[in-house]
Amino acid sequence: MNSSRKPVHLAVYDTLADWETGHATAHLARAGHRIRTVGPTTDPVTSIGGLRVQPDLALDDVRPQDSSLLILPGADLWDAGDDLAPFARKAREFLAAGVPVAAICGATAGLAREGLLDDRDHTSAVSFYLAATGYQGGARYVDADAVTDGNLITAGPTEPVAFAREILRLLGVYEGAVLDAWYRLFHDSDAEAYAVLEQAGAR
Secondary structure, eight states: OOTTSOOEEEEOOTTBOGGGTHHHHHHHHHTTOOEEEEESSSSOEEOTTOOEEOOSEEGGGOOGGGOSEEEEOOBGGGGSSSTTHHHHHHHHHHHHTTOOEEEETHHHHHHHHTTTTTTSOBOOSOHHHHHTTTOSOGGGBOOSSEEEETTEEEEOTTOHHHHHHHHHHHTTSSOHHHHHHHHHHHHHOOHHHHHHHHHHTOO
16 A cells, blocks of 8 residues: 555445445555545444444544545435535535545535535536525536536436446546446446456456
8 A cells, every 4th residue: 555645534424325436535545545434523423324433533624625525425415504515615625726526416405505516517416406495506517427627526326336437437547448348347237348447457
């Protein structure tokens, strides 16, 4: 593992959607990226699936200059009030500092409420889900599995593999034919893609 590489920060909070970030974090870790979890505080949180997670850091202690990427998973809490608004504000801080942010599912609505999607191409579950936030970015909505605009990645809840693909591309873990093969294997169960990854040492 490259000890000089800045860690990837994964936001964790009650009701987080377990399935949305697993492909990304597992393959980042395999490629030598350190994953650190960030909670509202360092108190344990519980996912939708009942997994109990002890955050490594509290949100207030995370600085963009100490990070390679902030990943924001979906959670029921994104649509249940303002509890997670501080994570959207932290995303603003990251993007302003030129550090990437990746948001999936409900986290995209959080970014929309924060005004971070008004001037960036983005996607989510469906366009009217974001429209309900009252944001001004409807014209920049893209009907795609996942979208990267500069340092911002967005995806809907049914696209964890495409979400991971964009993250792996942005951080330079895989590229070109190898990235394509990785996606075909994990999204399409394309057995031929496995040989490409094996030859590249990218399984």
